[in-house]
Every structure is written in structure tokens, then in C-alpha cells.
Amino acid sequence: MAYVIEARGLHKSFNGVKAVNGIDLRINEGEIFGLLGPNGAGKTTTLSMLATLIKPTKGSALVNGFDIRTQAHRVRGSIGFVFQDPSSDDLLTGRENLYLHALMYGVDMRDINRKMDDVLKLVDLTGVQHRRMKTYSGGMRRRLELARGLLHEPKVLFLDEPTLGLDPQTREHLWKYIKRLSTEKRVTIIVTTHYMDEADLLCDRVAIIDHGKIVALDTPANLKKRVGGDVVRISARSPNLRALRKLRYIKKIKTDGGLLTLTVDEAERHLQEILKVVGEVRSVESHFPTLNDVFLHFTGSEIRETEAEGGYFERMMHSGNR
Amino acid sequence: MGELNGLYALWYREFKVFLRERSRVVASVVQPLMWLVIFGTGLGASIALGGENYQTFIYPGILTMTSLFGSLFFGLYIIMDRRVDFLKEVLVAPLSRTTIFFGKVLGGATDGIIEVVILMLLGSLFFGIHFTVLSVIASLVAIFLLMVSILSIGLTIGSMMNSLEGFGLISSFVSFPLFFLSGALFPIKNLPSWLYAFVSVNPVSYAVDALRSMILGVPAAFGLVPDFAVLVAFALLMIGVGTWAFGRMRI
Numbered sequence: 373m374a375y376v377i378e379a380r381g382l383h384k385s386f387n388g389v390k391a392v393n394g395i396d397l398r399i400n401e402g403e404i405f406g407l408l409g410p411n412g413a414g415k416t417t418t419l420s421m422l423a424t425l426i427k428p429t430k431g432s433a434l435v436n437g438f439d440i441r442t443q444a445h446r447v448r449g450s451i452g453f454v455f456q457d458p459s460s461d462d463l464l465t466g467r468e469n470l471y472l473h474a475l476m477y478g479v480d481m482r483d484i485n486r487k488m489d490d491v492l493k494l495v496d497l498t499g500v501q502h503r504r505m506k507t508y509s510g511g512m513r514r515r516l517e518l519a520r521g522l523l524h525e526p527k528v529l530f531l532d533e534p535t536l537g538l539d540p541q542t543r544e545h546l547w548k549y550i551k552r553l554s555t556e557k558r559v560t561i562i563v564t565t566h567y568m569d570e571a572d573l574l575c576d577r578v579a580i581i582d583h584g585k586i587v588a589l590d591t592p593a594n595l596k597k598r599v600g601g602d603v604v605r606i607s608a609r610s611p612n613l614r615a616l617r618k619l620r621y622i623k624k625i626k627t628d629g630g631l632l633t634l635t636v637d638e639a640e641r642h643l644q645e646i647l648k649v650v651g652e653v654r655s656v657e658s659h660f661p662t663l664n665d666v667f668l669h670f671t672g673s674e675i676r677e678t679e680a681e682g683g684y685f686e687r688m689m690h691s692g693n694r
Numbered sequence: 695m696g697e698l699n700g701l702y703a704l705w706y707r708e709f710k711v712f713l714r715e716r717s718r719v720v721a722s723v724v725q726p727l728m729w730l731v732i733f734g735t736g737l738g739a740s741i742a743l744g745g746e747n748y749q750t751f752i753y754p755g756i757l758t759m760t761s762l763f764g765s766l767f768f769g770l771y772i773i774m775d776r777r778v779d780f781l782k783e784v785l786v787a788p789l790s791r792t793t794i795f796f797g798k799v800l801g802g803a804t805d806g807i808i809e810v811v812i813l814m815l816l817g818s819l820f821f822g823i824h825f826t827v828l829s830v831i832a833s834l835v836a837i838f839l840l841m842v843s844i845l846s847i848g849l850t851i852g853s854m855m856n857s858l859e860g861f862g863l864i865s866s867f868v869s870f871p872l873f874f875l876s877g878a879l880f881p882i883k884n885l886p887s888w889l890y891a892f893v894s895v896n897p898v899s900y901a902v903d904a905l906r907s908m909i910l911g912v913p914a915a916f917g918l919v920p921d922f923a924v925l926v927a928f929a930l931l932m933i934g935v936g937t938w939a940f941g942r943m944r945i
Binding site: 420423425426445448449453455456457458459460461463464468471472473475476477478481504 | 696704780945
């Protein structure tokens with residue numbers, strides 16, 4: 373079976389700083405593929421290379437069978453891209469923004485109206501299509517940009533942090549639309565995100581990227597299995613690590629001051645015993661592994677939320693259109 | 695076909711936005727009117743140039759000024775497009791950079807021509823300017839050539855910059871000498887030779903000269919054929935520079 377995207381050893385350095393450090397990817401037709409990692413991990417850089425927005429320093433990739441280094445024009449005609457920042461003209465209506473895009477991507481004049489109606493319906497914006505974009509909410513704007521990305525019927529759609537800066541309700545709403553695109557249009561979707569829940573609920577497969585490298589790649593369910601047990605977090609005054617290490621069902625112990633993160637087989641059965649030996653406990657919490665634990669497991673650090681939030685404010689600062 | 699549609703798309707966008715920004719249209723007409731009414735009347739109260747009313751004398755110069763400032767300023771919008779991701783959306787499209795550049799230039803020129811036509815109407819209604827069909831068409835051709843040149847300069851500057859403030863600074867460095875050394879506000883006949891030298895190497899002077907000759911029916915200082923030759927050459931040169939600048943613009 374041919375892959376929609378096949379990347380080999382992609383590297384990208386900016387002024388000697390390695391942003392992407394050897395990425396290999398094979399993405400199947402029709403899947404929703406997630407690139408998960410903190411800001412600065414190299415997600416957007418990877419996406420930009422695949423979409424031919426920037427050239428790789430080393431390595432190469434085929435997108436829809438076209439070489440990103442030598443056939444950039446063909447690649448661009450066969451993909452859709454939804455950018456991190458708003459990229460529509462506020463003074464134009466939603467429909468006019470679609471019209472511009474259709475013309476720029478060489479959609480046949482005879483099909484333009486039909487295709488615009490079609491994608492507007494897909495994202496439920498038919499009713500507001502004649503309103504200027506400046507009256508749209510953040511979620512509506514994203515939906516319009518999703519629709520726009522599909523207008524020229526690309527085989528692959530790249531979404532760069534599609535829900536950045538949206539409130540949780542709007543985010544979940546947007547996932548529904550992304551899933552709909554994937555099933556109704558059978559388009560392959562590559563999405564970057566630093567939201568764990570987004571990757572978990574949206575993606576068929578997830579590649580975890582840290583420091584420009586893929587550290588793990590699998591379905592969310594399998595990734596969670598690879599954590600190797602349930603996660604128990606204990607805050608204790610002076611945890612008795614020696615006693616804990618003797619318990620064989622504890623697979624892994626991480627300490628951060630008084631905060632312990634344990635990977636435990638069948639936590640429900642063993643929690644009582646753990647609590648007995650660990651010492652004076654302030655709080656305890658146990659759960660099935662989430663992607664957050666997966667991330668912790670593979671990178672050794674929490675996803676850097678504070679840093680990631682930065683993108684939101686930058687976006688706010690730049691949100692004024694002409 | 696694809697490139698042509700793309701060209702139309704970029705033009706369409708600039709034109710629509712222009713029509714929706716009423717304040718932009720109004721401001722672009724009010725400023726030249728202030729020059730004509732206040733500066734023209736004020737200075738005209740004390741001086742007359744060879745029997746010519748001073749206000750009438752500077753009218754072609756003010757048309758030139760409007761085209762010059764408006765076209766240069768147009769480059770600012772490219773920086774605004776970059777501040778959001780609209781510019782990326784355009785640059786990623788499977789279009790050649792040359793097409794994108796020409797789309798912008800034609801969009802800006804359309805905006806500018808509309809402003810100039812409004813000023814021509816006002817000129818003929820309130821400032822005693824007598825236009826003929828020929829003088830209108832010939833003037834618009836000269837103005838279009840000038841606009842294409844200056845739009846190219848503005849877009850070139852805009853394509854290289856990220857900050858609006860920086861653009862403002864650099865564009866005023868460019869626009870003021872071009873304006874003051876163009877003879878828009880004074881006759882170039884009796885100038886000291888050092889000043890004449892500056893005026894004669896300024897391409898904008900040739901636009902002022904041609905417009906003054908065609909609109910007011912006075913002899914052209916440089917001659918109409920040299921005027922148009924310079925305007926065409928300047929436009930071609932600046933289109934070349936602009937196309938090059940767009941080609942190397944980073945996404």
C-alpha cells in the first residue's frame with residue numbers, strides 16, 4: 373500500500389539551531405495523524421517542510437507522490453493548509469474568502485459555487501456566509517478556514533494547532549467537524565497540537581515529538597498501554613522510597629520533591645499496601661494512563677504548558693486585521 | 695488560466711477591501727483637497743505664476759502627490775497581511791510570485807485611479823480645471839505608470855519589513871524627497887542648477903511635467919515624449935525590482 377506521506381530523515385536547522393532532527397513518517401490514506409509535542413518541539417517546522425513552506429536542511433519526503441524538494445508546486449496544489457493564526461480577510465465575507473481561495477487554487481470556475489455551498493454546509497456556516505469575517509467568533513473563523521482548506525479537494529489537509537486559543541467547548545465542537553471532514557471527504561488529516569485530550573480523542577495515530585525527534589508513534593490506546601500500568605500520584609511528607617522499591621508491582625517511580633508518580637500494575641488492588649508503606653500521605657490520586665502520562669513516560673517531562681500558552685497571547689496581539 | 699484566476703483573485707480582494715474601507719477613500723481625497731484649498735489659496739493670495747492662478751498651477755502636482763503617497767503607503771498592507779497569516783495563505787497557493795506581485799500592483803492601481811478620478815471630478819467642478827476626454831485619458835495613463843512604479847517600491851519595502859513603524863519611517867524617507875523635488879509645488883524653469891539637477895533625476899518630476907502640460911495646456915518643460923519615456927522606463931525598472939523582491943520573500 374502506498375503512503376500519502378512518506379518522510380525520510382527530515383532535518384531543519386535555523387542558524388545552526390536544530391529544530392527538526394531526523395524525522396521519519398509514514399502516513400496512511402484517510403487517517404487523522406497527530407503530531408504532539410510542546411511548543412518548540414519541531415511540530416510546526418515538520419508540517420511546514422511537508423507543505424513546502426520551508427525547505428529541509430537534509431532529508432526528503434513524498435507527499436501524494438510528489439517530492440517536496442523538487443515538485444513544490446505540485447505538492448501545494450494537492451494539499452490544504454490551515455494555519456495557526458487567522459488567515460482570512462476580516463473585511464470580506466466568509467463566502468468571499470472562500471471565493472478568493474478557490475480562484476487562487478485554480479478551482480474550475482463552473483464548479484466554484486457548488487463547491488463553496490458544499491463546504492459551507494459541511495461546517496454549518498451556510499447561514500452566516502454573507503457576513504463579514506470580523507463578526508465571526510473564533511470558532512466560526514476556524515471552521516471557515518477548515519472549509520476553505522478543503523475547497524480545492526486536497527488529498528491531505530494540514531492543520532496547525534487548529535484549536536489554539538479556543539475555549540474548551542468550542543474545541544470539542546471543532547473536533548466534531550474535523551472528524552466529519554475525515555469521514556465524509558475521506559481526506560487524510562495531519563494535525564499538530566500540544567493538547568493531550570485533542571490528540572487522544574481526535575487522532576487515529578499520534579507521533580510524540582520532543583526536541584525535533586519522534587520519541588513514540590502509535591495509536592493513543594497503544595501508547596497508553598506502553599506506559600505499562602496505572603498511574604498513581606502521591607504527595608507525601610517524606611516518602612519511604614526504599615519500601616516502595618521492594619513492591620514488585622510498582623514498575624516505575626518518579627520523584628519530584630514530595631510528589632511521587634508511580635506506574636503500578638492493577639492499582640486498585642495494591643493502593644492500600646502502597647499507602648501503608650509510603651509514610652504520611654497528604655494526597656493521593658490514581659488513574660488509567662492518559663496521553664499526558666505517555667508524554668511524561670517518553671520524554672521525562674510534563675508538556676510545557678506555560679510555554680505553550682504563549683502562542684495564545686501572541687495570537688491575541690496580532691489578531692487585529694486591516 | 696490558473697495564474698490569471700489568481701491574478702483576478704488578488705485584485706478582487708484589494709478592490710473589495712478598498713470599497714469597504716470608506717474612511718480610506720475619504721481620507722485619500724480630503725488630504726489633497728486641503729492642499730488645494732488651504733495651501734493653494736494661502737500661497738496663491740501672494741503669488742501668481744505667469745498669469746496662472748497658483749491653486750490651478752499646483753493642481754496637477756497635487757494629483758501626482760496623491761498617487762505618490764497613496765501608492766507608496768499601499769506597501770503597508772503587505773505588512774498587515776503578514777501580521778495575520780493572510781500573506782501565508784496567499785504565498786502558499788500554487789501561484790507564481792510574479793502573479794501575486796502583479797495582483798497587488800493592479801489592485802493598488804485600481805484604488806489609486808478611483809481616487810484620482812474623484813479628484814478630477816472635484817477639480818472640474820470646484821477648481822476651474824477644464825478637462826477634455828483626451829486630457830483625462832492621457833493623464834490617467836501617466837498616473838497609472840507612476841502608480842505602478844511607486845506601488846512596486848512600496849511593495850518592495852513592505853516585502854522586506856515586519857514592522858509598521860519601520861515601514862512608515864522608510865517610506866517617508868522615500869516619499870518626501872520624491873514629492874518636494876518633483877516641481878509639484880513650484881515651476882522648475884528658474885531653479886538654481888543644483889536644485890534643477892535633483893529635480894531632473896527624479897522620475898516623479900516627469901509625471902508632474904506631463905500632467906501639468908496635458909491638464910493646463912502649457913508647454914512641457916522636458917517635453918511630453920521624454921516624460922512618457924521616463925515614466926515607462928521607471929515603471930519597468932521598478933516592476934523588475936518588485937518581482938525580484940517578491941520572489942525572495944520568506945513565508
